[in-house]
Amino acid sequence: MVKLAPGGPFSRERAFPPEVLKKLEEKYDLDKPIYTQYWLYMKRVVFEFDLGPSTRYADRSVNELIATKVRYSMTLGFGAMVFALLLGITAGLTASLNHNKFLDYAPMGMAMVGVSVPDFVMAYILMIIFGLSLNWLPVAGVESWQGYVLPCITLGFVYAASISRLTRGGMLEILGQDFIRTAKAKGLPKHVILLRHSLRGGLLPLVSYLGPASAGILTGSIVVEEIFLIPGIGKLLIESATNRDYTLALGCVIVFALLILVFNMVVDLVYGFLDPRVKYE
Amino acid sequence: MAILKVSDLVVEFHTDEGIVRAVDRLNFELEAGEVLGIVGESGSGKSVSCLTLMGLLPIPPAKIRSGKILFGDNDLLKYSNAEMRKIRGHEISMIFQDPFTCLNPYLKISTQLMEVMEFHSKKTPAEARRRCLEVLEQLGIPDPELRFNSYPHQLSGGLKQRIMIAMSLLLQPKILIADEPTTALDVTIQAQILDLLKQINKDHGTSIILITHDMGVVAGLCDRVQVMYGGRLAERGSSDDIFYRTRHPYTKGLLYSIPSLTVKPGDRLDPIPGAPPDLTRVGDFCAFADRCDFVQEDCRTHRPPVTQSNEDGSHWFECYHPVEGEKNA
Ligand SMILES: Nc1ncnc2c1ncn2[C@@H]1O[C@H](COP(=O)(O)OP(=O)(O)OP(=O)(O)O)[C@@H](O)[C@H]1O
Ligand SMILES: [Mg+2]
Numbered sequence: 001m002v003k004l005a006p007g008g009p010f011s012r013e014r015a016f017p018p019e020v021l022k023k024l025e026e027k028y029d030l031d032k033p034i035y036t037q038y039w040l041y042m043k044r045v046v047f048e049f050d051l052g053p054s055t056r057y058a059d060r061s062v063n064e065l066i067a068t069k070v071r072y073s074m075t076l077g078f079g080a081m082v083f084a085l086l087l088g089i090t091a092g093l094t095a096s097l098n099h100n101k102f103l104d105y106a107p108m109g110m111a112m113v114g115v116s117v118p119d120f121v122m123a124y125i126l127m128i129i130f131g132l133s134l135n136w137l138p139v140a141g142v143e144s145w146q147g148y149v150l151p152c153i154t155l156g157f158v159y160a161a162s163i164s165r166l167t168r169g170g171m172l173e174i175l176g177q178d179f180i181r182t183a184k185a186k187g188l189p190k191h192v193i194l195l196r197h198s199l200r201g202g203l204l205p206l207v208s209y210l211g212p213a214s215a216g217i218l219t220g221s222i223v224v225e226e227i228f229l230i231p232g233i234g235k236l237l238i239e240s241a242t243n244r245d246y247t248l249a250l251g252c253v254i255v256f257a258l259l260i261l262v263f264n265m266v267v268d269l270v271y272g273f274l275d276p277r278v279k280y281e
Numbered sequence: 282m283a284i285l286k287v288s289d290l291v292v293e294f295h296t297d298e299g300i301v302r303a304v305d306r307l308n309f310e311l312e313a314g315e316v317l318g319i320v321g322e323s324g325s326g327k328s329v330s331c332l333t334l335m336g337l338l339p340i341p342p343a344k345i346r347s348g349k350i351l352f353g354d355n356d357l358l359k360y361s362n363a364e365m366r367k368i369r370g371h372e373i374s375m376i377f378q379d380p381f382t383c384l385n386p387y388l389k390i391s392t393q394l395m396e397v398m399e400f401h402s403k404k405t406p407a408e409a410r411r412r413c414l415e416v417l418e419q420l421g422i423p424d425p426e427l428r429f430n431s432y433p434h435q436l437s438g439g440l441k442q443r444i445m446i447a448m449s450l451l452l453q454p455k456i457l458i459a460d461e462p463t464t465a466l467d468v469t470i471q472a473q474i475l476d477l478l479k480q481i482n483k484d485h486g487t488s489i490i491l492i493t494h495d496m497g498v499v500a501g502l503c504d505r506v507q508v509m510y511g512g513r514l515a516e517r518g519s520s521d522d523i524f525y526r527t528r529h530p531y532t533k534g535l536l537y538s539i540p541s542l543t544v545k546p547g548d549r550l551d552p553i554p555g556a557p558p559d560l561t562r563v564g565d566f567c568a569f570a571d572r573c574d575f576v577q578e579d580c581r582t583h584r585p586p587v588t589q590s591n592e593d594g595s596h597w598f599e600c601y602h603p604v605e606g607e608k609n610a
Contacts, residue, residue, distance in 0.1 A: 181377070182384070183385070185370060186400075187368070201387050277432070
């Protein structure tokens with residue numbers, strides 16, 4: 001698909017002499033028919049975990065390029081996820097335990113806003129308030145950990161909002177169940193009813209959401225890295241796409257896909273661990 | 282001797298449709314060691330009154346307007362949450378209708394049994410475990426060790442209800458409240474569970490309050506019966522009083538609803554014409570007046586007083602125009 005876009009990695013303002021171009025295309029197998037290219041590429045990726053050389057940066061392999069960037073993206077994604085979980089679960093629990101009171105409406109109102117404001121609007125609002133007006137936090141770059149704060153919030157907020165709603169819904173559902181009444185009838189203290197009897201079932205909807213959420217955070221990171229100038233894989237992907245750096249762009253996409261796959265598998269395992277009724281053969 | 286004495290209990294629910302008076306000036310006593318049956322149509326306040334005894338009403342929307350629940354010398358309604366918690370599951374325990382939803386699907390049976398003792402007794406885990414297995418064995422649960430380590434979804438409905446009963450008996454409560462304990466089970470299992478309750482009552486002298494729709498169950502099991510209608514007691518007496526010396530027209534209607542052999546099992550009988558009373562309408566009149574064959578003017582202007590049917594006052598009813606209490610049924 002990448003190849004359908006017009007232009008190629010070597011079409012620059014100043015054209016290469018034709019014989020140099022030919023040499024280059026040979027090196028990257030671009031002279032071969034498309035299905036051969038595909039076959040060669042797949043063979044290398046699957047059997048050698050080698051995503052090939054970058055077509056743009058001749059001396060660097062895609063593996064190496066991605067490896068240097070992955071740290072930034074991981075920190076960002078991880079930070080955003082932790083932020084979303086902490087805020088979302090806290091808000092959701094607070095709301096569910098104060099059903100139909102102020103402490104229910106307030107967090108849910110926030111969540112409503114959180115879900116409807118797009119990433120980039122959120123980013124600029126945060127930048128203006130905390131970066132430019134209050135001058136507390138840097139608005140771009142990640143030279144220090146403070147640099148991650150605003151991007152993580154931007155990226156995580158939507159998910160915090162969804163997570164809080166799921167947590168609230170899940171908890172309310174569980175708290176209305178007959179077995180909670182049984183637990184009360186046994187004379188168990190409140191904290192035991194909450195922690196032992198409710199939390200597991202109440203957080204299950206959230207757990208199944210974490211797969212899609214991590215995928216969303218991953219793709220969201222592309223935009224956020226661009227906005228906050230974070231040199232991560234997302235930014236790499238955008239650059240590679242604009243440069244028609246086939247192997248690099250493909251490499252980034254494959255890494256993304258792999259990560260999403262892994263997240264979903266982890267989520268399934270966690271779900272099975274939490275719910276004894278789900279059994280894997 | 283009465284172990285529990287409920288007087289003048291009024292419970293209301295504040296709902297969007299108005300104030301629903303689910304329990305309306307209810308008076309009754311539970312004797313030590315007896316099995317008390319509570320019967321009545323859906324919505325007559327059987328569950329609500331028992332949940333009130335347990336301190337398990339959802340407040341709000343529920344509100345206890347007045348009344349006393351004397352347990353020994355103490356009024357349970359004056360107890361704090363923490364004090365009630367010590368009573369629940371320890372002195373008074375309760376089992377519910379649907380064993381399929383009443384056990385926590387995420388926790389092992391062992392956890393759910395052991396935790397009762399974790400918070401009510403000073404038993405070590407080993408002692409608690411031994412006690413659990415002992416009770417499981419007493420209740421005729423095959424292979425108790427295996428069930429003990431299972432999750433609820435691995436057990437049948439009858440077994441689940443047995444587990445629920447075991448759970449409520451671990452600390453030998455004085456009172457066991459069973460709210461339609463067999464409704465969700467199939468017929469053969471029903472009989473087993475009822476036998477089990479009878480056994481518990483005999484062996485340990487546990488007082489049992491048994492809520493049911495089934496007059497047949499009442500006849501087989503209960504020493505005393507009270508018939509509820511519209512949040513009030515229509516009639517109360519020994520099983521024989523209720524079955525053979527019926528006084529309240531509503532009780533009579535209920536007795537006619539016992540399925541005879543010509544009726545296919547599973548048929549829902551509703552031989553009493555009319556709908557259950559509108560509980561938002563509270564006032565000084567007989568709750569059954571609109572459906573009663575014997576209704577007269579005074580039924581609609583005053584709530585009938587409690588009238589005694591025998592000398593010692595153990596059989597009484599709330600009706601101006603009772604049916605003549607000779608041979609019924
Ligand atoms: N949570 C609640 N909110 C509002 N009203 C309620 C609530 N629980 C019970 N009620 C009302 O209280 C009345 C008595 O209900 P209750 O559950 O005690 O009936 P019941 O005799 O146990 O009936 P069933 O045989 O169906 O179990 C009902 O009319 C119902 O409308
Ligand atoms: Mg009920």
